[in-house]
Amino acid sequence: MLLSSRPESDAVRNSCPKTSADTAGVELDFVQGETRMVDKIRDTLRQYARLNRDVSAISEDADLYACGLTSHATVNLMLGLEDAFQLEFPERMLRRRTFETIANIRESITELTAGQPTGRS
C-alpha cells in the first residue's frame, strides 16, 4: 500500500518503444472494437498529452508518465477523452493510475461505455 505499484525504471524504459499489444486469437468483433478504441485513444493522446515520443510507438502497457505526461496535460487528456467518447469520468476514476497506460484508459472507457456502442466513430 505504501509503495508505488509502478514498474521499475528499467521496465519503463524498455516498454516505451514497443509497438501495440498482440491481440491474435480473440473474437474478431471484439478485437475490431478494441482496436478502434485504442486508435481513438492514441489520436487523443497525440492531440493533448504532449508526450516526448511518437504515440504510435508507445505500447499499451507503457507508463505514459515516463513518456512525459504531466499532471496539467492529464487534465487536457481527460477533457479530450470525455469529448471523443462522449462520456464523463466519475470522480473515482480521476486518479493518476487511470491515465497511466493506454490499457488503463481503455479499461476505464470500456467500463463507462459498457452496454453501449464504443463512442461515436
Add this chain to the structure above:
Amino acid sequence: MPITVMNRSFGALEKAQRIGLEIAAPAADAVDRDARFPTEAFDALRAERMLGILIPTEFGGGGCSITDVSAICTTLGQYCSATAMIFAMHQIQVACIVRHARESRFFSSYLAELADNQSLIASATSEIGVGGDVRSSVCSIENHDGSISLRKQAPVISYGEHADSILATARRTPDSPPSDQVLVLLRRDELKLERTSGWDTLGFRGTCSPGFVLTATTTEDHILPATFADISSQTMLPVSHIVWTSLWLGIATAAVGRARAYIRAEARKNPGKTPAASVRLAEVVSRLQGMRALVNDSVRGYESTMDDADAASGMNFAIRMNNLKLSCSTMVVDIVSQAMLICGMSGYRMDSKFSLGRLLRDAYGAALMINNDRIYSSNAAMLLVSKDD
C-alpha cells in the same frame, strides 16, 4: 491554546511547549534580526528526541502521528516561526521516507540511524529553470554501475548548511522527461553545496534559505523506491500544507494572544469602561477559531485518507489540501493585521511587548512559499474535470 488530541505522543507536545517558551521565544528576535539558524532551539529539540517523533517506534522513533506533529508545529509557531518552519520542513522529509521507503533495506537502517542521531533533513525540490514547478526537474540522476551522481541548481535550500542530509528531486535518467522524477537522499559527506545567493528576506529569516549549486555522488539505493509523483501527491504535498498551516496557526494564535493581553491591560487602566477595540478582538478571535477548525478538519481528512493510496492521489483530495494552504495563508495575514489594529502603536513599535512586526513579516511569507497563484491555477485545472465538492 489549541490542544489537539494526542495519542502516542509521549508528552511531545508538552516538551515542545517548554522548548518554545523557555528556549525558542527568548532567541526569536535575535534569530530574526541576524537571519541566523535557531541553534539553541534545535539543540533542545534534539536533546528531547523531537526530530524523530514521526519515525515508527520499531525504528526507535517516537511513533507520533501527523496530528501530533501538527499540534507541535502550532505550539512552536507561537514562539519562533523559523524554529517551527525548520521543524515542520524536516518532518515533511521524514514523512516521505517513512511512508514510501521504509521497506527498503537502506532506508530502514537510515530511519533507525535518524532516530538515534536526531539528524536534520533539508529539501532541494525547487530548481532554476522549472519556473517554480516542483513536479518538474532539469537535473537528472546519472547512474554509473550503481554509483549515482547529481548536479542541481537550487534557488533555495532552507537550512541547507545546517542539515545532516538533503532530499533532492531529479529526473530518473538523463533521457527522462521533466515530470518523471525520483527523490534521492544525500548525506552531508556525499554532497557539496556552493552558495549562489544570500537570504535577506522580509520574514522567516532564521530558516537560512539561500540558493546553492548542489553536487553529490552516492549509491543508487539512496533513491526512494516510489516515484516522486506518488510521494508528492500522497505525502509531500498534503503533509507540507498541514504542517505549514499548523505553524501559521501558531503565528496567528500568538498575534491574537498579544491583542488579548493589550485589551486586558487597557481594561484594567479604566475599569467599568470597555476598550473601543474590544469588538475587534471579538471579531479576530472568531476568525482564529475558523482557521483552527480548518487546520484540524484537514488533519483529520489527511489521517483518514492517507492509507488509501488511490484516494490520496485523487483530485478531490489534492484540491482539498490545496484549499487548506490557500485559505490559511490569507487568514494568517488577516488575523495578524487585525491584531495590529487592536494593539495600535504598541503593536507597531518594535520595542514593545505587544510588538507584531516580526509576526506580520513572517505571515506575508505564507502566500509565497509555493505561490498561491500557482496553486489556484492547479485547482482551476483540476476543477475542469473534478465533479465532487
